[in-house]
Amino acid sequence: MATTAVLVPALAAVAPAQPTAATSAPVPRDDSATSGQALTVESISPRTVGEKSTVKVTGRVTNTTDDELSSATIRLRYSRYPFSDRSQLGSYASGDGAQPQVSGPKTELGKSLKPGQSATYSLKIKAEDMRLGDFGVYPLAVDLADASGRTKDTRYTFLPYQGGSSPDPVDIAWLWPLMDDPQRADDDTFLSDGLSTSLGSNGRLGRLLVAGAQSDDIALEPSPPPSTAPRPTPDIEATAKATTEEKAEDGDDNGGKKGADAGRVPITWAVDPALLGDIARMSGDTYQVLQPTGKPTVPAEDAAPTTLSRDPSPTAQQWLRQARTGLDGAPIITVPYANADIAALLRQDLRKDAEAAVSLGGETVKNVLGTDADTTVAWPADGLMNSATRDFLSERGSTRFILSDAALPSRSTRGGTATAQAALPVGGDEPDATALVVDSELSNALAQPSRSAGDAALASQRFAAETAMIAAEGGTDRTVVAAPPRDWNPGADFAADVLRSSEKLPWLDPVALGDIEADATDTAQRGQLTYPTKGARSELSGTYLEQVDEVRKDIRLFNTILTDDSDPFRPAILRLESAAWRDDKTMAAQARALVARAVTLSREDVHIIPGETVTLASKTGKIGVLVANDLDKETVTVNLSIYSENNERLSVGKYKKEMTLRPGRKTTVYVPLSARINGRTVLNLSLQNADGEPISEEVPLPVNATGLGTQALLISAVGALILVIALAPRALRRWARKRAGRAGRAGRAGRSPDAESAGAAGEADGAGDRAAGEGADAGDGTDGGPGGDGDDAPGSMQHNGRGSPSEGGRPDGSAGSGTATTGDRASDQS
Template sequence: MIRKAAIAVALSAALLAPLVATAPSTAASKQAVELSVAAVTPDYATGPNMEIKLSGTVSNTTSAAMSGLSIRLRYSSQRFADRASMQAYLSGQTPQLGLISTSTQLLNQSVAANGSTPWEFVRTPAALGLNGFGVYPVAVEITQGYTSLAEVRTVITYTPDQPGQPRPPKTRLAVALPVIDQPHRSDDGTFIDDKLAAALGSKGDLADLAKIATTAPKSVTWFVEPGLLDDLDRMSQGYTVHGKDSDQKIGPSAAAKQWLDSMRSSLAAAPVVALPYADPDVTALAHQGLDAQTGRALVLGGQKARALLKRDVQTAAAWPVNGALDDDALDLLAVGGVKTVLLNSANVPPQQPTTATLDAAATLDSVAGPVTALLTDPELSRLFEAGAGDSGTLSKQRFVAETALISREEGPNPARSVVIAPSRRWNPNPALVNTLLKTAGKLPWLQMTQLGSIKPGKVQVPRAGLAYTDQDRKDELSAKYLAPVKDLAASALLTSQITAAKGPSAFDAAVLRAASSAWRNSTRAGRSLTKQVQSTVKADMAQIQVTGADRPRTLAGTDGKVPVSVRNSGSKPIALYIDVTSNDPEVLTIGSGSEKPKRELLQILAGQSGGLNVPMTAKSSGDATVSVQLTTADGLPYGKPVKLTIRTTGYTGIALVIVGAALAVMLAAVVTRIVRRRAGRKPASSPRTRESESV
């Protein structure tokens, strides 16, 4: 590993840096020399006369040759008392070592501009005064005259054989490695960027993860985010990337398919845990009333991981963002079936502070019963995620030393377990990680084991419970961010509840992507994704609508039935209710006499229309409006109410008046005619006979 003198001050502030370069006396010299340690062999010494070799290079970073350089080895015969004192030394918090090796090397030839020259020290534990088991400090320093130009600090682990003394129990070591990225799709068919293509390249993070997986021991437990697998699977089939001006269609990605095939093969015999789909911010969801999304993410995550890895996976373990959660989030996970949580050790501190390394397993209480907390070791975990330029030499020395000290620590449970887990969204260095994993497998005081084998012991150090700080709460996705996500979740639920089958929503995955913890540090991108999904859900809901809303309906007479029709332009059968209410009850009421509107579940096939004839009664003539609300079978409103105009005419009453008047006129005419006919007729004379006249 190389460290410039120019960054010595910054390194002294980094608590766990594996090495420190000492600041020289002048600004010019700070940028002049680089000192690197290429190898320290063996990893640990076991006898007083075993040779220990340290080697590396001195580099001149200036444009002129440098002469008069010397390199020397500093050491101390006093071992570190504990891990904390070693940390203080390596982070530059303690003074330089007082002892200097008698064989200071003078670099006789000058170091050319932008050139380098090798160096090497070979010593034995006896020569360095190492007199028993322990970890001892050493440093390599380069000087020019009396000026120190740069220094690299490291350690030597000495484990001499101790005949007749029992060996301490081995420390059980479990390693968890994450395969997590941010969501790259909005809805299932649209990518918001094409960053995964770069990650699959030879220098990309995903390519590095695949390299680690091919050589990692089968004891390593992999925490895989299924949404990432889902994105890559979609890429392997061809995909569309949303652009500012237009969308871009991209053909099937051979790199995505190759990566998936490689991971399936590499992880076939290793323990795999499926994280909740899209890695949602569980604590934020618990605090903002989005409980259902956590349960859905757990179920969907398991389904996708099994399908895409083509094997069974574990779903009863979770690794929350930053390795921290509170009781609310723990309860949500426990109700969803989670029995184990991987947490930062600071999230579950001991009741009494201690410098000793505590056992990794602890028990937490939840509403669903006890949950096992596996607590990561922060120092060892950081060693697995050093920068890409780290050769791994000094990190390996630090790893050997840390684990050796742990193995000799006293405590209530000497046969302790330790868990290593780098940060969830890390930049893996395959060479470094593979070196540390191989080293762990060879150290006689360690026993590599799977994460699932670590259980709380009968005797546990009392813990203070979950320590979720105010800063942890501030780091969550905010209520402001999640408000539109909550609305989106409600709309997405409707798209499934309106269907006759009532299966999971096709937008469940999209909602979970919007709720991903990845947006904690990128809320703008998260909001953009949420808006895109909202548009897609809105368009999907618009496929089911009341027809003819812009055309008035006519109610002929004081009462009658008005048809209300619904069109299903979607691809699935639907089941819904149609609720109609009058907005002008003084003009129009729903129902006709004793006939009340019947609330019937309406079934409409895909691509078909259906409807009801709604009885209505008009109290007067004129226009009135009614509101038509579609609801799911469970009574959830589907979309906004639609207003229809009903035109009432009162034609039946008018017709009766007209008919009555016509009948009256006709009757009067008939009577008049009869009277006139009778009035115009003369009376007949009485018949007389001659005989009567002549009596």
């Protein structure tokens, strides 16, 4: 009766390690409990002990001390009284139950063992010598004792004894999980490298796929080095078809079964669509992995995370190829996408998210595996649901529900195991649904360590003991649903062994989950639908979902500019709403911060490219505004908003505000401007959605108006006119002087050729209009005296112009002409 005490720490060892801040998702772990054990049990045969059987136990002894181990003895103990109740199995396995008192065979080590050395042992005993009673499960223990007879180590296990007859077999239906916690924050950023390792031949998901497929054609080769391309994969479909045809021709001895399903135990695959999406993303393109930091931390939303770039994973590609073959045609059920916490979403009025999780789940399975999932079967988180969850899933087409036995407890007062199926009222005029209740004790037994040879043998015995105890309870025909934990991490040998045992053990009869139906008599064994308090308390909190809602608001704003009503961040939000985060609030907060940052960066990818300061060289003009869509996949429609900080100084004219940009495209919008006053003004540019909500930060664009334009030209023209008016009198006077000089020369031409000649010479020697006049006046002197020099100073001309006869005054008394001339000159000089 000591199984439970051993099992509890064993279960703790096998339970999936919670992700650290650096990994953010479950990583492959070594859940073997044999490390450092002095005694292991590696096989117990036969699996079903009859009256004529010989029980054989083999294993290994290891010296785990620092001293030499000598004279060690291995001995067998058992009890002649079987367990009377299933609850005793767990207690005995832990070492807390009643100890078996009957001594069996023993053997001594043939040699001493130095520290770290090991040796094998083998113990045998005939069943008839054990004098066991009827069919049942009997305690069995293996001890390691030192030379003084003191027990150093003990392994507790079970001996199912068939005796002369067996009870009626119990139907067993398998639910085989391919699930994991969310592996990504946004679609391109993985929280760790753990998934790639898990998909390998020695990884958790790799072992589950191969063992569940139960086919030699489904195998995973060791992952190639990162720099090496994956080795070619044979045509799996052709190989499977050929193998199927051969088996169909030959048949087998497996109860008359023929064909590809011969020898296979029917299982139903339980798949998380988000995991399939993660694997497909990893296999298709380059992706980013969050760099480990050692301690769980929540990054600031504006802080850039440190990520490592990864090439497409050959391991993921290989796993997908084999999964598409191995699951083709097999029954598949799904949980909501990312195992969304439906109960919490409905409680927080997030029904649309709950609907999206269910619909996206089926779509993802179809897209990745190329096959349809059975949408009539629902498996709520932890196998628990309240009436609101039941009604919601029923409305979505679910007619069968995988539930925990805590949700539909047994009504039996004797402690027996109730059958798995039960009628489940759904309310209204709808027919009752069917509840398929998972046996929690069997799930716990499957979860114990099984990665090493020693652990696998004990785990297999525990499975045989649990199912034998159910059969020994007798009663009406019953069905048990075997559903390992969603993060089940069994050893490859153990996973394959429990499926074989389902067919080989005489007290079990494997059936398909889809063949289980409830009838009217089933309601007597199960109570009403119950939602335990621990179920409500474990839901995602309202505070956390409000924080997720803040991210959703930013996503809603981003979605308003996308065409075709696309919602690229919907899967990321559903991953944030996963029930997996119930027990890991730090990882949930980290994933939420990463998604929030990804949304911000995506919105910033639709932006205005800033320009340099614009100089407006006229009263009106146009500027070009460059708008870019740097998104990789999404087409956007945005509106350009421009306003001037000073409309009196600079105003914006009409321009094309709405534009549609395909991924990676840019466009230029030409905007007319009008300047009323010279100077600097700032235009503020931003992008908005159709409702006028800003989707980008404002970009300032300085504009300098220089004042050149119609107004400036008018001012220049007025200035030129003033200049012309000011210079016109002077030009007219010059013209008058020239004309007067010509007239004087013409009048003197008939009286004195010499004088005309002298005047002509004086005019030729003068520089400009003034010199010409002076030469003409000086030529009036009869002797050509001082007045005849055309270069003479104006003072000479003023002196001669007074008309003195002695200085060559004109005989006709025309000295007044010289005065006018002098006066004109004086006026010009003034």
